[in-house]
Amino acid sequence: MQNKKIRRLVTPLGVGVVAGATVLAGVPAQAVPSTVTFDNTCLATPSAVAGPQSQTQEASIVVDAPASVNAGEEYDVVVTAPPLSVPNSNSGSALQSVSRLKVDMEVPQNASIVSSEIVAGTSSGLSGVAPNLLRVNESGAVDANGTILRLSGNNQVIGNSPTASKNSRGGIVALAQPGTNTVFQLPQVKVRLEAGPSGTVDVKLRTAGEAGTYGNDKNYLTFLPEATLLITAWAPTQCSPRDSSTAPLNSGAGPLASTRIVEADKQTTTTVSAPGAVKNGDEVTLTADVDPAANGGTVQFSVDGTPIGGPVNVVNGAATTAHTFDTDGDHAVTAVYSGATGFVGSTSAPKRSASAPTTSSPVSR
Known part of the structure; x- marks a missing residue:
């Protein structure tokens, strides 16, 4: 009887997402909002007896970036992640929290990062460690030359980090709210870039290499639901842009926005x-x-x-x-x-x- 209840404890605590369509005031006038909608497929692996479970739902991400800039010009890119919605209960189990949230983006090519920041007042339903932006390498360690820009609670995530855990609350936390779902909003992030001499600057989620495989801790979106029935169970969850667990990466792995660099006139x-x-x-x-x-x-x-x-x-x-x-x-x-x-x-x-x-x-x- 107890085993049966444990199996029901955690279902795929999926990512029901809608577009976060707020456009940040103060973005340069030439910025062009771009919304990319795609399917996310998440693998949740509950502790105890329940086995891995998969869920696919639609997601949208909004990026404000100029269509073109001059070579060497500084400009802002603002990224709005979608609100996340997680069921509060299933078959008697009760969600307690979703924690260790992180979203990884690739550091853009053909540009250098001048600064990056969390946009104040753009998140909701969050507690725990204050969200911050860190530049990390493929191993998830903080690295000034890393190729990943990570939104997290000081790198407290479920994996791919020196401070990872799959069975303890940490990092960014969304506590369960009254109602059928717990809904929360990660903050907008603003990255100031300096355009290189030529080419295109693409804003992309982290999907290269292992980050593009199904159910990997390097996936761009990961988090840790916590639920209780008779015991506490954890369901570390990894999400990647694909239409199913066996499908290849979809359009969510492509550029979310592209900025063309207008080359400087050449001296002759x-x-x-x-x-x-x-x-x-x-x-x-x-x-x-x-x-x-x-x-x-x-x-x-x-x-x-x-x-x-x-x-x-x-x-x-x-x-x-x-x-x-x-x-x-x-x-x-x-x-x-x-x-x-x-x-x-x-x-x-x-x-x-x-x-x-x-x-x-x-x-x-």
């Missing part, structure tokens, strides 16, 4: 080439090379400060024009690059070219 150097010596009256080719190789804009050639012809289009970093020297003497040839999208204009140093009535020995360009 323009070099002009012309024969060192030419026969007066012969047509020669003048060439301007733009480095790095721009594909756009124009070059205006000049001789002795006077433009010759009109601007010449730059293709694959080069522009050429034909010119005839009709005056004896030493001439200064220059080229002015106009610049183009992504490239800054530049002016070449003068190239000296002598013209004479007799043919001179050719000089290599």
